[in-house]
Amino acid sequence: MLYRRFIRVFSSDRGAVSVYFAVIVAAIFFFNAVLIDFARIKLAEKQSEHAVKAAVRSVLSAYQPEVQTYGLYGLGVDKEQEDGIFTKVMGENVSSGLRMENGSAVVTNLLPLGDHRVFEQQVLEEMKYRAPIEFTIGVIDKFSAESPNIQRMHTFTQEAVKVDKLIKQRENELDDAWKQVEMLYGLLEEKHAAYAKTLREMGELAEAIGSARADEVDRKMDSVRRELRSVSGDPDNRGKASALRAELSRLRELLSKIRTYEQLAAEMKSDTEKAVGEAEALAEGIGSLLNKAADTEQRIVREIGEIKGKLEGGEGPSGNRPEDVFSSIKIRGGDYYRGYHAEMSQIAALFVSFAGKVRTQLPDSLSGLESANELYYARANPWFAARQSENSQRKSENNDIERMKEEQRGKAQHYMDKALNDVQKWTSGCADSDAGQYAKLAGKEGLFSHYSRFNDIKETGDPGNPSEIHGSAKDLGIYGLSLANELMSKLDTVMNELYINEYALTKFNYATLGKGSMQSAELSRPADHPLKNQEAEYVLYGLSSCRSNIFAAYAELFMFRLSLRTVETLSDPKKAAAGSPMLVFLIALAEAAGKAYADMGELAEGKAVPLMERTAAIKLHYKDYLRLFLLLHGNNPNIMARMQALIQLNTGHDLTQTPTYVQGTANTSIRLWFIPSLIRLLHAGGVVDGTVSGARYYMSKTASSAY
Secondary structure (H helix, E strand, O other): OHHHHHHHHHHOOOOHHHHHHHHHHHHHHHHHHHHHHHHHHHHHHHHHHHHHHHHHHHHHOOEOHHHHOOOOOOEOOOHHHHHHHHHHHHHHOOOOOEEEOOOOOEEEEEEEOOOHHHHHHHHHHHHOOOOHHHHHHHHHHHHHHHHHHHHHHHHHHHHHHHHHHHHHHHHHHHHHHHHHHHHHHHHHHHHHHHHHHHHHHHHHHHHHHOOOOHHHHHHHHHHHHHHHHHHOOOHHHHHHHHHHHHHHHHHHHHHHHHHHHHHHHHHHHHHHHHHHHHHHHHHHHHHHHHHHHHHHHHHHHHHHHHHHHHOOOOOOOOOOOOOHHHHOOOOOOHHHHHHHHHHHHHHHHHHHHHHHHHHHHOOOOOOOHHHHHHHHHHHHHHHHHHHHHHHHHHHHHHHHHHHHHHHHHHHHHHHHHHHHHOOHHHHOOOOOOHHHHHHHHOOOOOHHHHHHHHOOOOOOOOOOOHHHOOOOHHHHHHHHHHHHHHHHHOOOOOHHHHHHHHHHHHHOOOOOOOOOOOOOOOOOOHHHOOOOOOHHHHHHHOOOOHHHHHHHHHHHHHHHHHHHHHHHHHOOOOOHHHOOHHHHHHHHHHHHHHHHHHHHHHHHOOOOEEOOHHHOOOEEOHHHHHHHHHHHHOOOHHHHHHHHHHHHHHHOOOHHHOEEEEEEEEEEEEEOOOOHHHHHHHHHOOOOOOEEEOOEEEEEEEEEEEO
8 A cells, every 4th residue: 555655656747846846946056056156256366366466566666765766676675574565465455255364475576686687677668768868869970970981081090001011111122122232332342443453463464474374484494493503603604693593583573473463363253253142142132122112012002092992082171182192102113113123133244244254264364354344333333323312312201201200299199198197187086985985896795796796797898998008199099090980880789778878877977977067966866976976987997996997988088089180180181292191190190189188178177079170069078978988888798787886885785685576475265155065076177276175265376576
């Protein structure tokens, strides 16, 4: 019976709707429960994320105010304060239903300002919208207009040095040739006189000897001796004996003359053979030197042809062109050297011909020897006199050019020495107390080394000390033009480098700050820094004292002004007929040195001087030249290391311990309302990231931000 009831219940359709409704309601309930907790989780995650980001931003708001005056942002609180700010702001930004887990806050700092990449990025951001960069570009534009002319004059100077060296080489070869000509003429003159005397003696002896021969005279003397012995002691033959003795004496004298004649002939043959060797060696040496001089002159001619193409440009106000200077160089031409050589060779050949006659005729005949001896000398004497006059004129012209060169060198050196003596005007701002500040900057444990090690700078790449560049006025003038030309080649530099250079001149002081219109309203207050009126120079050169850095800037500035003034003068050469491009350069250099010296006096007082006389409206201050020198020596990691060292010196804050990047992490949790096990299943399926423990859902959020 119970079984039938059981079958009846399950086979009956009564209550089916209720059961169906109960099943559907249960499913909907479970779905809604999961959906509600899932929505609450997502809302909690969003709120946690916003809270972490707000906490990170709040930490960044605690920047270092003293460092900020340099336009740089880095954390200005210690680790404990930083964690406190993060925890406090995090707690204030979570709702009552969301709980921040105690001890879960973790704050990490990265990317300190001591890192050059970070430092450069912040400098670029600071300077990107600063007005001074427009002026920097304006300065570059001003120089860009002069760039072709500066490059032309730099080329002129390089070519003048090259051609002047070739001219000196040619003249030295001609000097050496002339020395050997003098030796050859001296030899011929000496031998001519000696041979003329010998030939006269031999002629007198030959006249006395006649046709007698030594062997015949010997036989006659033997015969006379025998006959004399036969009559000796006979009183009757005393007269005959006396006559025989007189004959024997005459024969002895005749034999002596014959022996003397033969000896003179042998000596003359030997001497002429030796003299011919000397003459031929000298003639060969003279010919070789003349050929070298001719080849050197051909190189000069080729250089002049190439130079005219390199220096093509406009005329100066006086109508002269720099390339015309090279046209005034004296070119003797190939005919001169060939004629010189041929005439000398003919004279040497006449002497060799004379020696040949001596060799073949003596001792048998003196015929034609005296005339042959006179012939070579008669050709050599007027030739030497003409060449001597020509050589004296050549030497006089060369000496005049060298004397004028020395005068111009002296004038230029005079102003250069005055400029160096006046450096005290520039270093008057240096104080004895600066030594202590430089001790903090320099050395293995100094601030500069600190930032160099931090950024792993292995090589210096510094420009050195321009004030230690030694050399003559000419060498310094050439160096100055090279400096200007190098700068012209860097005028198309990337903008980032200009921003960094401008930062150095904006945030730090320099020699003429506070003079004239050179004032600063920067928050970093550069006029009040411990190192007064020298920081930009230190950034640029990195030397170990105030005077060294100021002197380095002064020396480079003087050489740069000297180069501009030299370019200005060379662009319109007034001494184109001087015959020496180097003399023209030295004349221009001497005039330029005086003008550059006057410019330095104006710049030292904070005044502006015209870029060049023909562009008088374009005036530059000392600060503008520092811009150019930073551009010239820029793109150097040491410059940034020195700026960082100065910032720490001025503020007392180590930039390697001043982070610019903050990453914060915190754990939060929310209580689940319904079925935690279902949320756990969603985590297992990767639908949610957090974890479930008991009736709470735990989540971790991380946010990062940087200045």
